[in-house]
Amino acid sequence: MNADVTRQIAELRETVARLHAELTRNNLVAWTSGNVSARVPGQDLMVIKPSGVSYDDLTAATMVVCDLDGVLIEGDFAPSSDTAAHAYVYRAMPEVGGVVHTHSSYATAWAACGESIPCHLTAQADEFGGEIPVGPFALIGGDDIGKGIVATLAGHRSPAVLMRNHGVFTIGRNARAAVKAAVMCEDVARTAYLARTLGRPVPMAQADIDSLYDRYQNVYGQQPVAPAGS
Secondary structure, eight states, rough: HHHHHHHHHHHHHHHHHHHHHHHTTTTTTOOOOOEEEOOOOTSSEEEEEEEEOOOEEEEEEEEEEEEETOOEEOOOOOBBHHHHHHHHHHHHHHHHTTEEEOOHHHHHHHHHOOOOBBOOSHHHHHHHSSSSEOOOOOOOTSSSHHHHHHHTTTOOSSSEEEETTEEEEEEESSSHHHHHHHHHHHHHHHHHHHHHHHOOOOOOOOOHHHHHHHHHHTTTSSSOOOOOTO
8 A cells, every 4th residue: 555545544543433432422332333434535445343342442453444345454353244234335335435333222213113214303304305214124244234225325315224123324425424424313213203202293395305405415504705805
């Protein structure tokens, strides 16, 4: 590897290790479950969490590097059991720079029911652009999970999918964006569950969902300001 690639990998090891702390901080995982990965820009490589290592022991040095066939390239530990799924997503979706998997309680409850989360909330319209879809059941270990993720998200604006009887997978332009989607997915799932216990959630008009999504994705947040007099 040349010096630039080596530097990129070192930086991503730090980033991915740090982002795993967000999963525990937001109560999205238990024990050693769940994982974050990041694509190495311009390379057929990814950085991902090792399998079965405690979150307290995760550091940049414990992260592993795999190619996009899931083969270990660099690291002292076996890669996550979900590596093949992450690798398939990266191969099939070149725009994706980060993938996250969690078993967060409320979102996984919807996955256990095999039910998508309808869009009844402005926050969901903002972040997901509509429903959070449910994907097919697939066994862990091969790339069938990855195939289900890609097939389900095709044509959806949602960066999250609820894999039936399994849990949540999210994607993003980078690993941080994918982690944000995982956090927001659990928040939406919890509120949707509470709304169901109270009664029948009020549906939102598609035009309103579209308007909210466009505003949040393209206008919300800090925008560049032209210098005075320009």
